[in-house]
Amino acid sequence: MSGGPAGRGGPGGSWPWGGVRPFSIKTKLGALVVVSVLITTGLSVIAVHTKTELRFITVFSMIATLLITQFVAHSLTAPLDDMNAVARSISHGDYTRRVRENRRDELGDLAQTINVMADELEAQDRQRKELVANVSHELRTPIAGLRAVLENIVDGVTRADPETMRTALKQTERLGRLVETLLDLSRLDNGVVPLKTRRFEVWPYLSGVLKEANMVASARAGMASGSGSHTRTDVHLHLDVSPPELTAHADPERIHQVVANLIDNAVKHSPPHGRVTVRARRGDRPDSLELEVLDEGPGIPRTEWHRVFERFNRGNVNRPHGPGSDGGTGLGLAIARWAVDLHGGRIGVAESERGCRIRITLPGTPSVPS
Numbered sequence: 546m547s548g549g550p551a552g553r554g555g556p557g558g559s560w561p562w563g564g565v566r567p568f569s570i571k572t573k574l575g576a577l578v579v580v581s582v583l584i585t586t587g588l589s590v591i592a593v594h595t596k597t598e599l600r601f602i603t604v605f606s607m608i609a610t611l612l613i614t615q616f617v618a619h620s621l622t623a624p625l626d627d628m629n630a631v632a633r634s635i636s637h638g639d640y641t642r643r644v645r646e647n648r649r650d651e652l653g654d655l656a657q658t659i660n661v662m663a664d665e666l667e668a669q670d671r672q673r674k675e676l677v678a679n680v681s682h683e684l685r686t687p688i689a690g691l692r693a694v695l696e697n698i699v700d701g702v703t704r705a706d707p708e709t710m711r712t713a714l715k716q717t718e719r720l721g722r723l724v725e726t727l728l729d730l731s732r733l734d735n736g737v738v739p740l741k742t743r744r745f746e747v748w749p750y751l752s753g754v755l756k757e758a759n760m761v762a763s764a765r766a767g768m769a770s771g772s773g774s775h776t777r778t779d780v781h782l783h784l785d786v787s788p789p790e791l792t793a794h795a796d797p798e799r800i801h802q803v804v805a806n807l808i809d810n811a812v813k814h815s816p817p818h819g820r821v822t823v824r825a826r827r828g829d830r831p832d833s834l835e836l837e838v839l840d841e842g843p844g845i846p847r848t849e850w851h852r853v854f855e856r857f858n859r860g861n862v863n864r865p866h867g868p869g870s871d872g873g874t875g876l877g878l879a880i881a882r883w884a885v886d887l888h889g890g891r892i893g894v895a896e897s898e899r900g901c902r903i904r905i906t907l908p909g910t911p912s913v914p915s
Contacts, residue, residue, distance in 0.1 A: 572650075574617075577613060577614060577617050580613055581606075581609075581610045581613065581614075584606055584609045584610065584613075585606045585610070588602045588605055588606050588609075589602060621652070624644070624645070624648060624652045624656060625652070627644055627645060627656075628644050628652075628655065628656060628659055630642070631643065631644050631659060631663070632659065635662075635663055635666060638670075640663050640666050640667035640670060641667070642663070643660045643663060644656040644659050644660055646660065684720065684723065687716040687717070687719040687720040687723070688716075688720065690712075690716040691713055691716040691717060691720070694709060694712050694713040694716070695713065697709075740795075740796045740799065740887055740888065741796050741798065742794055742795055742796050742888075743794070743795075743796075743797070744792055744793070744794045744832060744910075745792065745793060745795075745797055746790070746791070746792055747786050747791040747792060747793050747825045747834065748784075748786045748789055748790075748791065748825075750797060750800075751784055751786065751804065751823055751825060752784055754801055754804050754805060754808070754823075755782045755784055755808070755823065757805070758782060758805060758808050758809070758812075759778075759782060779817055779818050779819075780812045780815045780818070780819050780820070780821055781818070781819070781820045781821070782808065782812075782820075782821050782823070783820055783821065783822045783823070784822075784823050785822055785823070785824040785825070786824075786825045787825070787826060788827070791825060791826075791827055791834075792832055793825075793832055793833070793834035793907060793909065794831075794832035794833075794909045794910045795834065795888055795907050795909075796887075796888070799884040799887065799888070800884070800888075800907070802880060802881070802884055803836075803880075803881040803884045803885060803892075803905065804823065804836070804838070806877035806878065806880055806881045807838040807877075807878075807881055807903050808821060808823065808838060809877055810877055810878060810903075811838050811839070811840035811842070811901065811903075812840070814840055814842035814843065814900075814901065815840050815841055815842050815900075816841055816842060819840065819841040819842065820840075820841055821838065821839070821840050821841075822837075822838070822839045822840075823836070823837070823838055824836070824837040824838075824839065825837075828906060828907065828908075828909060830908060830909045830910070831909055831910045832909035832910045833906070833907055833908055833909030833910075834905075834906075834907040834909065835904070835905070835906050835907075836904070836905040836906075836907070837895070837902055837903065837904050837905070838902070838903045839897065839900060839901070839902045839903075840900040840901050841899055841900040842900045842901060843900075844897065844899070844900050844901050845894055845901050850893070850894045853878055853894055854878045854879055854881070854882040854892065855879065885905055885907070888907050888908065889908050890905060890906050890907040890908055891905070891906045892904070892905045892906075
């Protein structure tokens with residue numbers, strides 16, 4: 546929010562060439578004093594030449610000065626009244642009103658700042674409502690399924706045999722995974738997840754992540770997917786690390802979370818018997834790392850690139866998920882973004898001839914100033 550005014554006038558409210566704003570409040574007040582002095586002086590000169598009594602000159606000077614002061618005061622207080630009305634509306638939860646930005650002084654910068662604040666508050670309020678609606682929707686499904694199973698057992702409709710209890714266990718596991726995902730995101734938001742960085746070899750590390758993804762998918766095959774975790778076993782996972790002895794410096798646990806979520810998302814969007822590639826290369830700095838996860842799915846429209854990592858965003862393609870996926874919660878990529886941000890890295894969608902390519906850049910070992 547603080548970047549708005551500075552962008553127009555530079556640090557401290559000055560213009561790019563280092564001077565004061567040509568229409569600043571200080572300039573206007575200074576001009577008011579100068580004009581008042583000139584009027585009084587001019588009338589005094591006229592009085593001397595025309596032999597007019599001083600009392601008339603004094604009255605005329607006061608009237609002229611008061612009129613000019615009233616005009617300047619109105620130009621300063623009118624936007625303040627507008628800002629006060631907008632601020633009062635915001636305090637009552639109405640984020641739709643905005644202050645008119647038609648000035649080139651400090652009040653214009655203040656109006657711009659208030660409008661930026663209103664935009665951010667409106668966006669946060671909308672995200673809060675979406676969060677409540679989406680979480681309620683996601684929690685409702687496993688809770689309803691678990692309740693139906695237990696009610697059938699209590700009413701004697703079904704027996705508590707292993708198959709029925711296995712169904713209840715599936716819904717419980719799905720509910721637990723969803724809650725765990727939400728807690729992870731909350732911890733990342735609040736910055737209470739400390740980074741435990743260390744140097745590790747990339748090839749065996751990523752190989753273990755891919756093997757775990759395959760094992761989890763196989764174990765869940767035929768079961769209801771849990772909170773976005775895929776159950777597909779027809780997609781081939783491929784690892785490409787160059788050079789083979791590549792090392793990186795990061796928090797392995799958080800990077801595991803990032804790569805696992807990206808693989809899960811890529812697999813869900815892959816065509817039948819598609820391929821997902823995890824590619825790792827050396828970055829520009831010591832122990833820095835560039836990761837890419839590529840799939841062969843429908844890809845992401847360029848207009849949606851900026852929304853990919855938003856919470857609960859599930860994409861806007863015709864068939865966003867392949868067979869064996871429940872669509873997920875739209876939290877996986879948001880968690881991946883925050884985990885990368887904790888490392889001071891970058892994550893985003895990159896150009897790709899086919900499918901989707903997510904690129905991650907991790908800074909590696911912090912540089913020590915000499």
